[in-house]
Amino acid sequence: MKKIILCLSAITLIAFTSCKDDATKKIEEANVTAAALRDADATKFPKLEFNETEYDFGDIPKGTPVSTVFTYKNTGNAPLVITDIKSTCGCTVPEDWSREPLAPGKTGKFTVTYNASGPNKITKTITVSANTESGSEMVKITANVIDPNTK
Structure with a gap:
């Protein structure tokens, strides 16, 4: 009985995690550009x-x-x-x-x-x-x- 519950739990976990949307589709290009500009400015220092x-x-x-x-x-x-x-x-x-x-x-x-x-x-x-x-x-x-x- 424990083996059956463990197998069903594993199958359910795999099913839920495989059904997620592709996270790369949620990235907005404007945010990537803003982050690149911010990172470029982070290397500029006063002397x-x-x-x-x-x-x-x-x-x-x-x-x-x-x-x-x-x-x-x-x-x-x-x-x-x-x-x-x-x-x-x-x-x-x-x-x-x-x-x-x-x-x-x-x-x-x-x-x-x-x-x-x-x-x-x-x-x-x-x-x-x-x-x-x-x-x-x-x-x-x-x-x-x-x-x-x-x-």
């Missing part, structure tokens, strides 16, 4: 190119804030969106960047202020998060902080 990737303040006195401006250009073929700019510590503050999309060929800028709190040679990295292919780019600042009270 963030800096005028300089490292700025040296030289010798600066301890406790004196100094600033520089990093200028960048979108050399890619899609709008560039900078989502965040962070530094490696609180003594380095990036500010004044546009959160609006930057068209290909256009330029932008942001300011980095460093508060020289400790003596010696420093290097600070600033990470720019954007919709580029790599997702982030880096610039650096360096300085030689001199303590005027040290002889």
Whole structure:
């Protein structure tokens, strides 16, 4: 009896699955074209190119804030969106960047202020998060902080 029920179940399953419509007939050509265009655009990225990737303040006195401006250009073929700019510590503050999309060929800028709190040679990295292919780019600042009270 179990064999009969199992055979009938198998035959019923085969009958139901073989009666389905051909799924390829349900594909609309407009959707295929739209998907191909979307996939082609997915390979287009903005490219963030800096005028300089490292700025040296030289010798600066301890406790004196100094600033520089990093200028960048979108050399890619899609709008560039900078989502965040962070530094490696609180003594380095990036500010004044546009959160609006930057068209290909256009330029932008942001300011980095460093508060020289400790003596010696420093290097600070600033990470720019954007919709580029790599997702982030880096610039650096360096300085030689001199303590005027040290002889």
